[in-house]
Amino acid sequence: MRVSIDKSSIKGKVFAPPSKSYTHRAVTLAALSKESTVRRPLISADTLATVRASEMFGASVERNEDRLIIHGINGKPNVPDDIIDAANSGTTLRFMTAVAALTDGITVLTGDTSLRTRPNGPLLEVLNQLGVKACSTRGNERAPLVVKGGLKGQDVSIDGSISSQFISALLITCPLAENSTTLSITGKLKSRPYVDVTLEMLELAGIKVHVDDSNGTRFIIPGKQKYDFKDYTVPGDFSSASYLLAAAAMISGSEVTVKNLFPSKQGDKVIIEILRQMGADITWDKKAGNVTVRGGRQLKATTFDAGATPDLVPTVAVLAAVAEGTSRIVNAEHVRYKETDRLQALATELPKLGVDLKEERDSLTITGGKLHGASVHGWDDHRIVMALSIAGMFAGNTTVDTTEAVSISYPDFFKDMRSLGAKIEDISEE
Numbered sequence: 001m002r003v004s005i006d007k008s009s010i011k012g013k014v015f016a017p018p019s020k021s022y023t024h025r026a027v028t029l030a031a032l033s034k035e036s037t038v039r040r041p042l043i044s045a046d047t048l049a050t051v052r053a054s055e056m057f058g059a060s061v062e063r064n065e066d067r068l069i070i071h072g073i074n075g076k077p078n079v080p081d082d083i084i085d086a087a088n089s090g091t092t093l094r095f096m097t098a099v100a101a102l103t104d105g106i107t108v109l110t111g112d113t114s115l116r117t118r119p120n121g122p123l124l125e126v127l128n129q130l131g132v133k134a135c136s137t138r139g140n141e142r143a144p145l146v147v148k149g150g151l152k153g154q155d156v157s158i159d160g161s162i163s164s165q166f167i168s169a170l171l172i173t174c175p176l177a178e179n180s181t182t183l184s185i186t187g188k189l190k191s192r193p194y195v196d197v198t199l200e201m202l203e204l205a206g207i208k209v210h211v212d213d214s215n216g217t218r219f220i221i222p223g224k225q226k227y228d229f230k231d232y233t234v235p236g237d238f239s240s241a242s243y244l245l246a247a248a249a250m251i252s253g254s255e256v257t258v259k260n261l262f263p264s265k266q267g268d269k270v271i272i273e274i275l276r277q278m279g280a281d282i283t284w285d286k287k288a289g290n291v292t293v294r295g296g297r298q299l300k301a302t303t304f305d306a307g308a309t310p311d312l313v314p315t316v317a318v319l320a321a322v323a324e325g326t327s328r329i330v331n332a333e334h335v336r337y338k339e340t341d342r343l344q345a346l347a348t349e350l351p352k353l354g355v356d357l358k359e360e361r362d363s364l365t366i367t368g369g370k371l372h373g374a375s376v377h378g379w380d381d382h383r384i385v386m387a388l389s390i391a392g393m394f395a396g397n398t399t400v401d402t403t404e405a406v407s408i409s410y411p412d413f414f415k416d417m418r419s420l421g422a423k424i425e426d427i428s429e430e
């Protein structure tokens with residue numbers, strides 16, 4: 001699908017959608033427990049892939065108004081009757097590859113054309129050291145993956161510079177191994193806050209993991225533990241909210257309050273700090289969970305280290321495109337391993353809107369200026385579509401394609417933007 005977008009200021013109040021990362025973890029931990037309720041989950045294409053995979057391992061999931069009631073497998077997943085399709089979701093593929101290591105048989109996992117290009121090498125390597133037989137059918141570390149269960153537990157090291165999801169996946173499954181595991185991270189750990197989110201959720205599920213060093217890069221995980229995840233309410237998603245907050249900050253005449261944004265371990269809450277530093281008029285009432293932004297101030301350039309918070313790169317790139325001066329997005333090579341190579345996608349599309357941008361292996365240098373409308377491509381990637389759409393709301397006279405990709409993390413993105421007054425119309429593909 002394609003949308004046409006006119007210059008639009010936005011005004012009003014809107015709820016942040018529920019967190020994708022917390023929903024994936026809540027469903028996975030509930031599936032490994034006996035019986036749990038997950039309230040206000042994100043229902044999106046990615047989280048539904050985790051629900052389906054959990055069902056294939058033997059959990060049953062009832063959807064009831066705004067909650068999921070999950071009858072779990074109490075630590076022992078079945079061998080799935082069919083292959084597991086993680087669709088577009090890296091989190092699902094990595095978490096469920098590790099869950100497959102707990103079965104008594106063989107599991108095959110795959111995904112869509114995008115997911116089948118994403119790396120899994122470090123996870124496969126460590127699973128093999130832990131007594132599992134895990135490989136890529138094509139021998140290239142990409143899905144389809146084949147996993148023969150038999151997770152034992154022992155001392156292993158894993159490269160943390162490609163994806164934190166490998167570490168989260170092992171933290172979730174190693175507590176169910178026969179023996180204890182010591183997991184040491186080598187290389188510079190990227191996306192650290194997502195590991196902290198995993199540790200927070202494991203604690204809620206009654207699982208013990210000892211963080212063994214001051215950098216938080218060695219974990220001692222006792223084996224033979226039991227999952228007991230009970231009743232959980234998913235918080236709002238700061239990554240999804242970033243598009244609403246950034247649009248309001250960029251476009252004069254806007255005044256938006258995003259609700260359901262309470263303090264959280266989510267690294268992407270740093271969007272509030274980034275906007276403040278860039279000169280936006282932004283306030284966060286942490287008790288009420290409300291973030292309010294008033295547009296109209298000229299934003300200033302910034303330097304953004306994307307190491308911990310890669311999902312903010314498309315949002316910050318668009319902010320940089322309208323800011324005064326030259327901004328740098330650095331430490332961002334891992335952003336190339338997402339649904340698309342997002343540095344390349346931004347470096348291809350933003351110049352079509354008149355942006356002066358230089359791409360390097362792990363950085364973007366963006367000099368802000370006046371945007372003009374253009375037809376841009378969303379690369380079938382939810383975050384590229386949402387970032388280009390807010391750029392279009394600033395520039396006007398813009399079309400964005402592959403907009404159905406918002407179903408991955410924020411299915412109501414266009415509905416919410418329209419409810420705030422954005423001039424966005426569906427147009428048929430020519």
Ligand SMILES: O=C(O)C1=C[C@@H](OP(=O)(O)O)[C@@H](O)[C@H](O)C1
Pocket residue numbers: 020021022024090091162163164165168190191194310311334
């Ligand atoms: O664990 C998670 O929920 C996620 C971890 C991050 O991935 P990487 O660890 O691969 O950077 C992030 O980009 C992704 O959207 C969600």
Ligand SMILES: C=C(OP(=O)(O)O)C(=O)O
Pocket residue numbers: 046088089090091092311338339383409
């Ligand atoms: C990279 C993302 O998710 P995943 O890795 O789960 O596909 C994302 O939501 O931007």
